[in-house]
Amino acid sequence: MTYLWLSLVFVALAAVVGVACVRKGASSSEARQHWKAAGLAFGALAVLTATFDSVMIGMELFHYDASHILGLKIGLAPVEDFAYPLAGVLVLPGLWVWLTRGRKPVQRRYLKGLIPQALLASRPISWINTAYPFAAAMFLTTREVDWVLVVGTLYFLIPYNLAMYGINDVFDYASDLQNPRKGGIEGALLQPRLHRPMLWLAAITNVPFLVVLALAGSPAAWLSIAVSAFAVVAYSVAGLRFKERPVLDSLTSSTHFVSPAVVALTLAGAEMTPGLLILLAAFFLWGMAAHAFGAVQDIEPDRQANIASIATVFGARRTVRLAVVLWLVAGLAMLATPWPGPLAAAIAVPYIANCAPWWNVTDTTAGRTNTAWRRFIWLNYGSGFLVTLILILQWNLTS
Amino acid sequence: MGIVYLAALLTGTVCMLMLDHRFRLFFWRDARAAAIVTGVGILSLLGWDLAGIGLGIFLRGEGAIATGVMLGPQLPLEEPVFLLFLVLCTMVLYTGARRILGRSSRLPHESARRPEDRRLEGRPPDDQRLEKKNV
Numbered sequence: 015m016t017y018l019w020l021s022l023v024f025v026a027l028a029a030v031v032g033v034a035c036v037r038k039g040a041s042s043s044e045a046r047q048h049w050k051a052a053g054l055a056f057g058a059l060a061v062l063t064a065t066f067d068s069v070m071i072g073m074e075l076f077h078y079d080a081s082h083i084l085g086l087k088i089g090l091a092p093v094e095d096f097a098y099p100l101a102g103v104l105v106l107p108g109l110w111v112w113l114t115r116g117r118k119p120v121q122r123r124y125l126k127g128l129i130p131q132a133l134l135a136s137r138p139i140s141w142i143n144t145a146y147p148f149a150a151a152m153f154l155t156t157r158e159v160d161w162v163l164v165v166g167t168l169y170f171l172i173p174y175n176l177a178m179y180g181i182n183d184v185f186d187y188a189s190d191l192q193n194p195r196k197g198g199i200e201g202a203l204l205q206p207r208l209h210r211p212m213l214w215l216a217a218i219t220n221v222p223f224l225v226v227l228a229l230a231g232s233p234a235a236w237l238s239i240a241v242s243a244f245a246v247v248a249y250s251v252a253g254l255r256f257k258e259r260p261v262l263d264s265l266t267s268s269t270h271f272v273s274p275a276v277v278a279l280t281l282a283g284a285e286m287t288p289g290l291l292i293l294l295a296a297f298f299l300w301g302m303a304a305h306a307f308g309a310v311q312d313i314e315p316d317r318q319a320n321i322a323s324i325a326t327v328f329g330a331r332r333t334v335r336l337a338v339v340l341w342l343v344a345g346l347a348m349l350a351t352p353w354p355g356p357l358a359a360a361i362a363v364p365y366i367a368n369c370a371p372w373w374n375v376t377d378t379t380a381g382r383t384n385t386a387w388r389r390f391i392w393l394n395y396g397s398g399f400l401v402t403l404i405l406i407l408q409w410n411l412t413s
Numbered sequence: 414m415g416i417v418y419l420a421a422l423l424t425g426t427v428c429m430l431m432l433d434h435r436f437r438l439f440f441w442r443d444a445r446a447a448a449i450v451t452g453v454g455i456l457s458l459l460g461w462d463l464a465g466i467g468l469g470i471f472l473r474g475e476g477a478i479a480t481g482v483m484l485g486p487q488l489p490l491e492e493p494v495f496l497l498f499l500v501l502c503t504m505v506l507y508t509g510a511r512r513i514l515g516r517s518s519r520l521p522h523e524s525a526r527r528p529e530d531r532r533l534e535g536r537p538p539d540d541q542r543l544e545k546k547n548v
Contacts (some may be wrong), residue, residue, distance in 0.1 A: 108503065
């Protein structure tokens with residue numbers, strides 16, 4: 015079966031690239047002729063393959079490990095060998111059509127700019143915030159780099175963020191329009207023509223990863239993966255819009271960052287000790303505080319666009335104070351974890367210090383907390399550094 | 414005997430290039446694009462080969478008609494040449510099929526052929542030349 019799977023991977027890749035090239039490089043009538051010609055070419059190649067592959071195998075030029083092939087043969091040629099010409103006709107003529115497209119009237123490119131826009135929308139600066147909790151939790155539990163770790167880390171690095179922020183930007187378009195903050199480091203306005211493609215891109219890049227990760231885990235992992243994916247969608251999708259339901263917005267946002275770690279722990283089959291649960295709770299409080307504080311700067315645009323958030327309901331001052339308290343409780347909670355967990359309590363200090371100057375902020379000056387929010391993004395990198403040191407210490411203590 | 418397979422592959426490759434030259438199909442139509450397609454084709458198929466070798470699927474034979482020169486574990490010298498031939502054969506078949514399909518769909522109004530089509534082919538249609546020969 016190995017050869018079949020290998021072949022399917024390459025054929026699928028060839029098909030994707032081939033179709034993409036033809037869509038970009040040919041009009042619909044040309045595309046019809048293209049696929050007809052590709053079909054004819056494959057017919058001829060299949061006959062040639064059946065003949066000459068049999069001759070080559072008969073001459074003992076090469077052979078196959080019998081345990082890796084299906085055993086189904088045409089002449090002496092294993093059926094999997096026909097994947098080579100199939101992949102060839104799927105991709106190469108398409109590439110040719112695309113490369114020589116200048117000779118035809120150029121089709122309007124509907125999807126132009128989708129990928130760069132999607133990457134910008136996915137906040138590359140924050141990718142690490144979801145990939146790291148997954149990778150760290152997984153690595154510390156299994157103590158090895160296996161394929162689940164690699165696949166999961168890749169998933170929480172890019173596709174997960176692409177879905178989270180991509181869906182968000184599609185459904186936030188109206189309010190984002192009034193917010194000058196959404197053009198650079200913290201996200202991008204998404205052109206309406208890219209809304210539907212963006213949702214498709216999110217689905218296509220996420221579903222395969224979710225399925226593969228689910229296959230690798232137990233029912234507990236399925237549950238955590240489902241919660242994680244639901245939180246991503248429910249946060250901003252029309253109808254649910256958890257981001258516009260005060261308090262639920264902070265809870266969901268924090269789930270975005272804590273759930274990758276929980277998914278990793280369930281996938282790795284970690285034992286849920288009290289210390290681990292306290293750590294996850296502290297992380298969750300940290301995430302809630304981060305969301306609540308981030309919402310303060312948007313109070314004015316949100317209210318203008320008639321959007322509710324934890325900050326518009328509580329008001330700027332109470333929200334800032336709530337964030338400080340949540341960070342404080344998160345730090346104190348870490349003191350209750352086994353060594354070296356208490357060291358992490360120190361990480362709460364810079365967050366509190368960054369946020370405390372706005373202890374007496376008003377709704378009218380709420381926009382100025384953006385200064386602290388920008389620092390917050392960089393603080394996370396520093397915290398990640400400290401967390402890594404503590405985790406290395408933990409690794410050494412337990413090995 | 415050891416050179417037979419390689420010689421056969423090279424002969425096949427030359428035949429494909431002759432067809433290409435004769436009908437202005439691939440390299441003789443757009444050399445740059447053809448070079449890119451050929452390069453991409455050979456490299457990806459070679460990647461596929463290496464993956465198969467890595468997984469222990471493909472095993473080199475001890476065939477008497479092969480040179481026995483190895484580029485890597487289980488990867489004989491002939492393999493990249495075979496892949497070159499496969500790519501050329503694929504593209505000659507494809508571009509040839511498109512030429513034929515394009516012609517038959519234009520037959521009812523042959524006179525409507527755009528001049529650039531002639532220029533791309535570089536010579537008058539074959540049927541005209543055959544007629545001249547017969548006269």
